[in-house]
Amino acid sequence: MLAALKERVYKMNLMLPKNNLVTMTSGNVSGRDIKTGYVVIKPSGVLYEEMKPEDMVVVDLNGNIIEGKLRPSVDTPTHLYVYRHRQDVNGIVHTHSPYATSFAALGKSIPVYLTAIADEFGGPIPVGPYAQIGGEEIGKAIVEHIGDSPAILMKHHGVFAIGKTPESAVKAAVMVEDVAQTVYLALTLGQPEELPPAEVKRAHERYMTAYGQGA
Amino acid sequence: MLAALKERVYKMNLMLPKNNLVTMTSGNVSGRDIKTGYVVIKPSGVLYEEMKPEDMVVVDLNGNIIEGKLRPSVDTPTHLYVYRHRQDVNGIVHTHSPYATSFAALGKSIPVYLTAIADEFGGPIPVGPYAQIGGEEIGKAIVEHIGDSPAILMKHHGVFAIGKTPESAVKAAVMVEDVAQTVYLALTLGQPEELPPAEVKRAHERYMTAYGQGA
Amino acid sequence: MLAALKERVYKMNLMLPKNNLVTMTSGNVSGRDIKTGYVVIKPSGVLYEEMKPEDMVVVDLNGNIIEGKLRPSVDTPTHLYVYRHRQDVNGIVHTHSPYATSFAALGKSIPVYLTAIADEFGGPIPVGPYAQIGGEEIGKAIVEHIGDSPAILMKHHGVFAIGKTPESAVKAAVMVEDVAQTVYLALTLGQPEELPPAEVKRAHERYMTAYGQGA
Amino acid sequence: MLAALKERVYKMNLMLPKNNLVTMTSGNVSGRDIKTGYVVIKPSGVLYEEMKPEDMVVVDLNGNIIEGKLRPSVDTPTHLYVYRHRQDVNGIVHTHSPYATSFAALGKSIPVYLTAIADEFGGPIPVGPYAQIGGEEIGKAIVEHIGDSPAILMKHHGVFAIGKTPESAVKAAVMVEDVAQTVYLALTLGQPEELPPAEVKRAHERYMTAYGQGA
Numbered sequence: 001m002l003a004a005l006k007e008r009v010y011k012m013n014l015m016l017p018k019n020n021l022v023t024m025t026s027g028n029v030s031g032r033d034i035k036t037g038y039v040v041i042k043p044s045g046v047l048y049e050e051m052k053p054e055d056m057v058v059v060d061l062n063g064n065i066i067e068g069k070l071r072p073s074v075d076t077p078t079h080l081y082v083y084r085h086r087q088d089v090n091g092i093v094h095t096h097s098p099y100a101t102s103f104a105a106l107g108k109s110i111p112v113y114l115t116a117i118a119d120e121f122g123g124p125i126p127v128g129p130y131a132q133i134g135g136e137e138i139g140k141a142i143v144e145h146i147g148d149s150p151a152i153l154m155k156h157h158g159v160f161a162i163g164k165t166p167e168s169a170v171k172a173a174v175m176v177e178d179v180a181q182t183v184y185l186a187l188t189l190g191q192p193e194e195l196p197p198a199e200v201k202r203a204h205e206r207y208m209t210a211y212g213q214g215a
Numbered sequence: 216m217l218a219a220l221k222e223r224v225y226k227m228n229l230m231l232p233k234n235n236l237v238t239m240t241s242g243n244v245s246g247r248d249i250k251t252g253y254v255v256i257k258p259s260g261v262l263y264e265e266m267k268p269e270d271m272v273v274v275d276l277n278g279n280i281i282e283g284k285l286r287p288s289v290d291t292p293t294h295l296y297v298y299r300h301r302q303d304v305n306g307i308v309h310t311h312s313p314y315a316t317s318f319a320a321l322g323k324s325i326p327v328y329l330t331a332i333a334d335e336f337g338g339p340i341p342v343g344p345y346a347q348i349g350g351e352e353i354g355k356a357i358v359e360h361i362g363d364s365p366a367i368l369m370k371h372h373g374v375f376a377i378g379k380t381p382e383s384a385v386k387a388a389v390m391v392e393d394v395a396q397t398v399y400l401a402l403t404l405g406q407p408e409e410l411p412p413a414e415v416k417r418a419h420e421r422y423m424t425a426y427g428q429g430a
Numbered sequence: 431m432l433a434a435l436k437e438r439v440y441k442m443n444l445m446l447p448k449n450n451l452v453t454m455t456s457g458n459v460s461g462r463d464i465k466t467g468y469v470v471i472k473p474s475g476v477l478y479e480e481m482k483p484e485d486m487v488v489v490d491l492n493g494n495i496i497e498g499k500l501r502p503s504v505d506t507p508t509h510l511y512v513y514r515h516r517q518d519v520n521g522i523v524h525t526h527s528p529y530a531t532s533f534a535a536l537g538k539s540i541p542v543y544l545t546a547i548a549d550e551f552g553g554p555i556p557v558g559p560y561a562q563i564g565g566e567e568i569g570k571a572i573v574e575h576i577g578d579s580p581a582i583l584m585k586h587h588g589v590f591a592i593g594k595t596p597e598s599a600v601k602a603a604v605m606v607e608d609v610a611q612t613v614y615l616a617l618t619l620g621q622p623e624e625l626p627p628a629e630v631k632r633a634h635e636r637y638m639t640a641y642g643q644g645a
Numbered sequence: 646m647l648a649a650l651k652e653r654v655y656k657m658n659l660m661l662p663k664n665n666l667v668t669m670t671s672g673n674v675s676g677r678d679i680k681t682g683y684v685v686i687k688p689s690g691v692l693y694e695e696m697k698p699e700d701m702v703v704v705d706l707n708g709n710i711i712e713g714k715l716r717p718s719v720d721t722p723t724h725l726y727v728y729r730h731r732q733d734v735n736g737i738v739h740t741h742s743p744y745a746t747s748f749a750a751l752g753k754s755i756p757v758y759l760t761a762i763a764d765e766f767g768g769p770i771p772v773g774p775y776a777q778i779g780g781e782e783i784g785k786a787i788v789e790h791i792g793d794s795p796a797i798l799m800k801h802h803g804v805f806a807i808g809k810t811p812e813s814a815v816k817a818a819v820m821v822e823d824v825a826q827t828v829y830l831a832l833t834l835g836q837p838e839e840l841p842p843a844e845v846k847r848a849h850e851r852y853m854t855a856y857g858q859g860a
Binding site: 453454455456473474475476500501504526528529531532533535536538560562563564586587588614617618 | 664758759760761764816819820823826827828830831833834835836837838840844847848851852855856857858859
């Protein structure tokens with residue numbers, strides 16, 4: 001069932017090692033099927049290079065396994081909480097990518113020092129509090145603190161990115177690490193100034209309409 | 216039309232991910248055809264690994280699309296402004312490569328601490344002011360501040376590199392990141408001294424004549 | 431003899447360059463055969479890309495060569511000391527991976543600033559004193575200071591990781607470098623807080639039972 | 646002529662991009678043929694991926710081109726000066742590898758903070774003064790300051806490594822960057838202590854005799 005979505009979620013999971021966002025079995029991507037409401041997610045603790053599309057696990061929004069021979073990611077309750085509370089979200093990514101996670105370790109958000117941050121995120125990349133893995137605590141903190149951003153840093157932990165599709169959530173996760181690296185380098189070299197909020201808004205709106213090949 | 220230039224511009228665009236200068240769809244390379252004056256440029260928001268030579272867009276110097284099924288890069292007005300005001304430039308590259316962009320974030324130029332900077336750039340790598348993406352503002356700032364350098368850092372934004380050909384502009388973009396990394400490392404470890412301007416001039420002139428296989 | 435274990439130890443040695451933990455011929459992995467008590471280990475000073483499974487050397491717990499045309503790793507006495515004193519250990523890895531070794535250079539342990547450290551290590555990653563290579567000194571220091579951790583940093587030297595299997599020891603060696611990088615970045619950006627010991631214990635126990643696909 | 650040495654020097658040149666020590670056309674490896682005294686060296690400004698074994702240039706110790714359609718590296722006078730003054734050296738490598746070059750930018754040597762430095766270098770990695778590229782000045786400075794080390798940092802410039810063979814010079818160049826990275830990380834995290842000279846001597850002598858597979 002949901003073979004096309006499994007293939008997409010599988011491919012998006014492989015984007016994580018390809019972009020150096022994960023180590024060994026860490027990290028995961030899920031996608032929601034709009035029609036059935038089911039969620040397709042990476043199995044727990046499986047190596048990316050040994051994974052196959054049919055290993056993706058199908059769960060319902062309450063965490064019941066609908067199909068799959070493997071256990072789903074231990075972060076499944078986090079994904080499901082976000083899907084239940086954000087109807088606009090159909091793709092979620094979790095990583096411990098190192099530059100972004102260094103900000104998360106400190107509980108620091110990433111200010112808008114770069115046009116790339118204004119364009120992709122439309123404001124600072126927010127940081128949420130420490131929350132325990134495995135239950136609903138992280139999901140609640142994400143929903144409460146992420147606002148309009150496509151990504152959030154969770155204190156002492158790592159990155160969660162969301163999107164209308166698994167593909168756009170993965171793009172946000174990749175861009176978080178990219179801008180986190182540049183901001184890390186800038187902050188260890190000097191003190192950058194923030195772009196003014198009105199300019200961030202203008203740049204973000206232009207990017208959302210003018211960039212790319214349109215719908 | 217312009218199939219040979221499209222192939223070259225396509226290949227030079229692929230040099231950006233190969234040299235770790237870009238992330239996802241960021242960055243772009245263009246080339247000017249000397250005979251027609253037309254410019255060949257990367258399409259907007261297309262993944263490098265999915266791009267084909269025939270996807271390159273042909274525009275005239277006023278931004279009219281001459282050929283191409285895809286929208287050109289949102290940075291096209293910047294490229295065109297530079298081509299209109301610098302007859303010696305037939306290749307332009309834009310990246311957000313992380314080390315160079317960390318200097319750009321701070322509005323800091325890169326002094327001549329290394330023989331590689333003297334050889335390749337002939338002086339400090341300059342930095343231009345913040346300018347809005349999409350119109351002529353960035354192009355104007357580049358032309359005003361780049362001087363004889365083959366590359367410039369734009370504040371809060373990233374790198375623009377220019378050359379007599381797309382190939383030489385790409386070489387400049389690669390070398391900017393290379394020397395920016397080494398200078399970043401040196402500056403976080405201590406305070407390097409600048410090479411004296413007369414020695415920079417001597418080294419640059421020697422490099423421009425003695426290095427490589429000649430014309 | 432021990433062809434299956436040689437194949438596994440060979441494959442795990444190749445995981446070291448694949449995960450950027452070693453340079454040239456540095457680093458090594460060994461595995462113990464539970465039935466015979468023999469240890470299979472990488473030969474000394476051989477390039478990873480030129481190595482074959484049959485090049486792995488078989489030694490007994492006293493260092494006598496049982497089979498093999500090549501000399502075993504100069505770290506063999508260290509591996510054997512640990513195997514003789516830790517019956518639960520059947521795989522050992524040694525690397526000079528750069529981020530972890532920077533903590534080792536300073537004689538600094540890695541505190542629990544991240545959920546990934548709590549999950550994988552169950553406490554701070556300990557550091558042992560300087561000890562001479564080649565004899566029993568390093569083995570003694572590992573056994574004395576590693577406690578319940580799957581990895582230890584040795585002062586001025588590098589990383590040793592242990593596990594119930596060569597595969598789990600390699601996972602620990604990879605994760606040490608991963609968290610060392612993130613903690614390095616966090617410490618050069620600010621001062622993270624440690625997770626409270628009770629929370630570390632809770633997280634580690636949950637991870638050891640809930641994560642992955644079970645036995 | 647010298648087809649076997651050309652093949653070896655070609656292969657060793659390719660080790661530079663493979664180990665991330667060079668960018669675009671920077672860097673070079675040469676080897677001396679003991680019988681004829683001729684030196685085989687990389688051509689100037691040629692991309693590594695486009696180079697072939699037969700592109701290597703053969704020169705005599707005075708810089709006369711004996712064979713080759715291409716111009717030799719602009720660093721050829723440096724290599725030749727070293728070969729003329731060090732009969733024990735039959736392989737030389739030059740790179741601008743970033744971590745090592747950040748120490749060179751500052752005119753800082755790399756102290757023995759790590760067992761890997763004691764083992765491979767037998768003492769601190771020395772630094773030589775600023776010297777102009779292209780004549781004999783760099784060669785003189787290398788011979789004067791390198792001592793018993795297989796590598797030296799040249800101020801404002803980069804790394805030169807020497808060896809009994811091109812292969813051992815390349816190994817030294819790779820290890821310089823490896824230990825420079827770890828020492829950079831340690832120095833930006835704290836202040837490591839140096840290993841005592843007597844211990845460095847003991848470790849180096851053991852490594853030179855016990856490590857590897859012997860002659």
